[in-house]
Amino acid sequence: MKKLLSLLIIAIIIKQQCCQEDLPAINVMVVHRVSAKEGDIANLFCNFTAVNSVGDVDIKWYTRIFSSYYVIASASSNSPVVLESSSLIDRDRYAITDMATLEIDNVSRLDTGQYKCEVFDSSNSSIGDYGTVNLTVTYFDLPVSFEISPSEVEIGLNTKLSCEVTSYPLANITFWKGSEKMQVDSEKYYDAYEGMWITNIHIDDDGEYTCLADNGIEQHYADPITLTVQCLYSIKNITA
Template identity: 25%
Template sequence: MNEQTIATRNERRGQAIPIAKANARYYVAQMVTKETHLSRSPLKSKDRDVDGVAVGVLPRFEVPVVNVTVVEGTTAILPCSVNNLGRHKVVWMDQWATLLAYKDNPNCIVVWTDQWATTLAYKDKRIIDDERYSIQRPFESNWNLHIEGVKHDDQGQFICQVNTKPVQKQTVVLNVLVPPRILGSNLASKYVVKEGMSVSLICNVTGIPAATVTWYKLPTDIGSKKERIGFSGEILKIHNVTRYCSGKYECVADNGVPPPYKRELEVAIEFPPEIRLPNKRIGQVLKKETILDCIVTAYPQAVSVWKFKGRELSKSSKHNVEVFNEGDHKITLSLRIKDIGKEDYGLYTCVASNSMGRTSKRMELYGKKPL
């Protein structure tokens, strides 16, 4: 890259004063000065320039080299503070000697450029379309570069440079942290798998620094704590799943830059119905009523019925069938038998079936003598 210059009128020579040569991947804030001559004699009023700065006293930086670390989306403030500036000029440039900004006053000039050699501002006015860049001067010696809504691509090395002989430079390293995010909002949030198979839950994450993904199984009971499971990583693989693996899982991505990112995933395990009878035999006297309960667990939920002597029972003056959802893929199929007669005694069968299979169990209703 050719040497860039800022054309300024030298009162004595009228020559252009060079800013800096391109230096691979650097942001540069550069101070351009008029040629000065060192003097070892005692300083008198005539030995000072119009700003009261002693002739022959070179500018110097007030603060050492610094690293600036900010979170993406916030404002980055890159400090550059110079003493004894006088009629000298300060230039901010990027790592390719690109002009970022150039702010003028009667006695000094500040120029800022970005990493792509784009002029951002001249004097107090912004030149490029990017409104994020500006020069702020909270104190007389400050020439701070502000970048609002900083992006990760903005990070790199910036150099505040004073074009003395030799050139004085101060490097400011901008690091941009990016909070964790989980990618793939269009990916499945519910996984349906048959019992005995394997399932892989996926949470692809981004973030700078790299995020760690931790997995939890969420409780079904209110007030219980979630349980950490498996190893850290973007994929949680569960082998040989059972119905007890069903439920909600949570992946948490964290890289130390708040806030952590969370995502819930649901796992549904398909399995054939299971029947549990609280009682295998139940007795009741004539003319009374009784209730037979059949507890069915299945996913997908089963078609469940009561049968008596090969006939499916439904709501009538003699029978009433109700279904109670117990949660966790469980229902209670309740059969109420009214005004029991001798013909009602015998074996009742609870039958449940779904796409995974079919099962049944029997309960006996027998007669009892009245007390």
């Protein structure tokens, strides 16, 4: 009796698995992390497989703003359709291409965030799947700002080199005299907020300086500035 009951349970489990395998299903596949340079076209890749007699499918892309998702584009039967949406969204920049990929034209840093690709059966929305994509937009604002203060200095005094740039990823700043990279040391050059101090100015410090900003994706030099070292001599009157 116990053996017969065990066989019956096994048969029910196998039947349930077979029935589940025969059900229509949609599986969505995405590239979870995408990076694009500001001003370029960003492609958020999404693809799907439909099995067991799934009919026509609908595709919807959402963007997350704060804690809510907003529809930005949809497609059915491979025909892209841009939907009406929040005034926070410039919907003219969005289109669905290549099965279910979202294309964002002229991508900006404000587009950085999370997106969702959803695919479901047109006649039965309970049959579907989705995937999320995190978009990172890199940028580099030009020009690089560079300053020497003061740019005319007497021997023995100090001056400061300052360099500023807005970029993502954050840029690493280095300072250059001509073609030589300046190195921080304990006697001459000191780190400063967004800059470097040149101390105890000498006549050899006279020359052209610049800074280089490098965020690992782009690198740019600032326009060079000349540091003028002034030699002041005192003349004593000598009386016979």
